[in-house]
Amino acid sequence: MNVSDVAEMLGKTQQTIRIGLQRGIFPFGAAYKLDENNKRYVYVIYPEKVKEYLGENYGKEN
Template sequence: MKVAEAARLLGVTPTTIRIGLQKGVFPFGVAFKMDEHNKNYKYVIYPGKLKEYAGVFTEGEYQND
């Protein structure tokens, strides 16, 4: 899943997603550098964890109360 898609789902900016992943604030993905000299991050967002975090449920899923 792309950063922009995650941002749309949560109603925040892509920058918020990037910084949150870099700082380890969000539990639905990771940010990493390929090597320590690289200034650019790569982002991996796990769609299932993002949906759970956002409270989004698809057909056949439900929230336990």
């Protein structure tokens, strides 16, 4: 699962997901830099945590 997948599932932009992970706002993943000189982040997203965040009724028809 990647940033694009999560953004689509939550109906948010990819940038929103990236910033949320960088700031520790979203509980389903993390963002980190490989070293101090690198401006790029690496994102780790845990699919089971995304499902928990969305709730068990996500994707089910009413």
